Structure formats: C-alpha cells, structure tokens
Amino acid sequence: MSKENNNPLVSIALCVYNGERFLTEQLDSLVGQTYSQIEIIAVDDCSTDASVKILEDYSKRFEQIKIYKNDQNLGYVKNFEKAMQLCTGDLIALCDQDDLWDLNKINLQVAHLADNQLIYHDSRFIDEQGQDMHRKMSDVLHLYKGNQPEAFLLINSVSGHSIMFRRELLAEILPLHPDFFHDHWIAYVATNRGSIDFIPQCLVNYRQHTSTSTDILNTRKKLDKTYHENRDVTKLKRELKWLKHCLSYEKNKDRAFINHFVKLFEQRITSLFSFRYAILIGKHFDILYHNKKLHKSSRIGFIYRQMWGLKAKTIWADLFAKKS
Structure with a gap:
C-alpha cells in the first residue's frame, strides 16, 4: 500500500463535463478534506465552457489535483472508467462535479472500511440552487450492507458519489458497460467478491437536476x-x-x-x-x-x-x- 503515517492513498475520481456552474464549490470541498493522503484525478470530457480553466487554476494551487483532457467525448460512464484507470491510490472514491462533500467524508470512509470491499454513506438532497430539500437518500431507499449480490439484481441503493472501494475491485468491474449505471455494477460485483457497508451519516449534499436520468425522487x-x-x-x-x-x-x-x-x-x-x-x-x-x-x-x-x-x-x- 501507498502509505504515510499508516494512511492509504485515496484517489478521488472526478469526472467533468461543462460543470463550470458548480465545479468551484465541489473542488473547495475536495481540497478541504481533513484526510491528507489524497490525489484528485480530474478527467474533462471535452467541455465547451470554463471547466478546464477552473481545473487548471486549482491545480496551480493544489498539487494533489491532476488534470486529464479527453480527445473525444466518452460519455458519463466511460469517462468514469478512464478516471478510475488513472487512479494510483489503494482506495478509490468516485466524485460528481456538482455535489458538495462533507470535509470529513474521506476520513470517515477510510476509518469505517474495515474488511469490506466497499463503503458508502447516506446523502442529503439539495436542489439546483443548493437549497436543502429536507430529504435523505435513506428516506427513499433502504441502504444495504452485507454480502448478498441478489440485493442489487433489481434495485440499487449505492450512489456513485458515495462510493469508496478497494483498488483490487478494478480488475473485476472493468470494462464498464455504457448502457448501465456504473455504481449499480460496482455494488453488484463488490457483494460478489465480499461485503459492503454504509455510514448512516449524510456526507454529501447530492444535487438534483430536473433533467436527471436516475429520477431517484420519482x-x-x-x-x-x-x-x-x-x-x-x-x-x-x-x-x-x-x-x-x-x-x-x-x-x-x-x-x-x-x-x-x-x-x-x-x-x-x-x-x-x-x-x-x-x-x-x-x-x-x-x-x-x-x-x-x-x-x-x-x-x-x-x-x-x-x-x-x-x-x-x-x-x-x-x-x-x-x-x-
């Protein structure tokens, strides 16, 4: 393991596409993490707005940010696949460009991972303006912990923004199929390879958009x-x-x-x-x-x-x- 003070390196896989509106707030919540052993792998999927400039400005101030630019648009799932492949840490955390992380998120997930393949957590819904919607992920879904993959055949409870998993899982989950949500697949494979657990605390403000494809709030x-x-x-x-x-x-x-x-x-x-x-x-x-x-x-x-x-x-x- 890559360690300093017995803390494993955590790679944050951040996928970016035309995210200038919310990217600065998200980056602030990443570089402000209380867990120090992190690298931020930011992969831009051919943005046409100021996303790359924002990333470059931050990378000049924070050496843990590494920027990669796609030559052609890969799409949401395949961009995450590329970001995960570029990660060098022993643990990998997935990150969307428009959410807000609790500053203790990584620290708590590392502390609670134990012998599990994957650790995730509850999340708080916010609207496009960042206002609290007064609902949590656990209000909508029963969050699963255990080692039975059958729990993920029909319904997923593991959101990508909440995931931290062991690097060894990469060989099992890749390549990602572009027709399916990557978080659902990661949860299914992780429960086949071992167990998963969740932290009942809300560690992400999960932004909801009117055009979202997941439609979690129905x-x-x-x-x-x-x-x-x-x-x-x-x-x-x-x-x-x-x-x-x-x-x-x-x-x-x-x-x-x-x-x-x-x-x-x-x-x-x-x-x-x-x-x-x-x-x-x-x-x-x-x-x-x-x-x-x-x-x-x-x-x-x-x-x-x-x-x-x-x-x-x-x-x-x-x-x-x-x-x-």
Whole structure:
C-alpha cells in the first residue's frame, strides 16, 4: 500500500463535463478534506465552457489535483472508467462535479472500511440552487450492507458519489458497460467478491437536476400523472438486459439462482403473466426488494403487479395511451 503515517492513498475520481456552474464549490470541498493522503484525478470530457480553466487554476494551487483532457467525448460512464484507470491510490472514491462533500467524508470512509470491499454513506438532497430539500437518500431507499449480490439484481441503493472501494475491485468491474449505471455494477460485483457497508451519516449534499436520468425522487411520476412503472415496457426490457449483464459476471456467488431468476424474468417478455416468477420473488422478497421502501402490508399487491408480463403491459400501455 501507498502509505504515510499508516494512511492509504485515496484517489478521488472526478469526472467533468461543462460543470463550470458548480465545479468551484465541489473542488473547495475536495481540497478541504481533513484526510491528507489524497490525489484528485480530474478527467474533462471535452467541455465547451470554463471547466478546464477552473481545473487548471486549482491545480496551480493544489498539487494533489491532476488534470486529464479527453480527445473525444466518452460519455458519463466511460469517462468514469478512464478516471478510475488513472487512479494510483489503494482506495478509490468516485466524485460528481456538482455535489458538495462533507470535509470529513474521506476520513470517515477510510476509518469505517474495515474488511469490506466497499463503503458508502447516506446523502442529503439539495436542489439546483443548493437549497436543502429536507430529504435523505435513506428516506427513499433502504441502504444495504452485507454480502448478498441478489440485493442489487433489481434495485440499487449505492450512489456513485458515495462510493469508496478497494483498488483490487478494478480488475473485476472493468470494462464498464455504457448502457448501465456504473455504481449499480460496482455494488453488484463488490457483494460478489465480499461485503459492503454504509455510514448512516449524510456526507454529501447530492444535487438534483430536473433533467436527471436516475429520477431517484420519482419526479417523472409527479410531473406525468399518466406514467406508471408497471406499464413501462421500455423499463421492463432494460431490466432484462441488466439481469443478463449480471449473469455474465464470471464469479457470481450463486450462478444457478441468477440463471433461474433471469429465465423466469425473461418469460415475462413472452407471456401475459408468470405465476412462477411471482412465486420466486415472493419466496426471496426480503433480499430481492431489500432496497425498496415498501410497507409490509403492500407486499402481496406489489408481487401481484410484478406477475404481469410484457404482453399485458403492452396492452395496458396502448389502452392508457388512447385514453390520454
């Protein structure tokens, strides 16, 4: 390990693209970390604003900042892949350009990592203007700790901005598939290789944008009253593709279960409904839906809705489209 005073070097992988509006605040929270053994790997993905100039100004004042500029735009996921590959630390922390870190974030994560493959934490939501939205990640999701990858087959509770993981995981998680969220994949692989844990403290102010693709706060449903995820055909197909990606991981702890789960899930694509799938998720509900905030009294109705296949969803989607 790279150590000074028995503290491992932590690499912060910062991906930047047209982030001038929030980048200065984020950089201040990075260089102000109470943990001293850090390097900041900033990779700019062909920004057309003042992002690079901001990075260069900071790098002149803070030697721990190293700047890399892409020759062509790689996109969000592949830019993170490149940033991770450039990291030299024993531990790697992922960083978005528009959040705000608690100054003790790295120090606390290093202290709590223990024998886990990955450590993450709770986060506080802020709006685009930086105002507190009075909600935390743990208000929306059950945060998972343990060593069962099945918890990440359907729902992710590990946000990229909160992740710190051991360098050894890089060989397992790379290359990243551009169609899937990198944090979801890292969590899935980490629980296959060992265990993960979380710190219940909010260590990041997580900025929410109206155009975000993750929709953690379910804004799409609030804005579009006709939207319902159980009639979202595209979502169902995307989930199947993700499950097949999980199955492709060569070191799955329980390949037989994953394979069986994928086969039953795929039956939903060709069927009106699948009783066998409903029975399976009912039997393993506690782990498959651990990360979802759901009252126990709603479980039976939820399982019933998951039973319906793509053909039924397509019919419902067409009917509701005509009504609207």
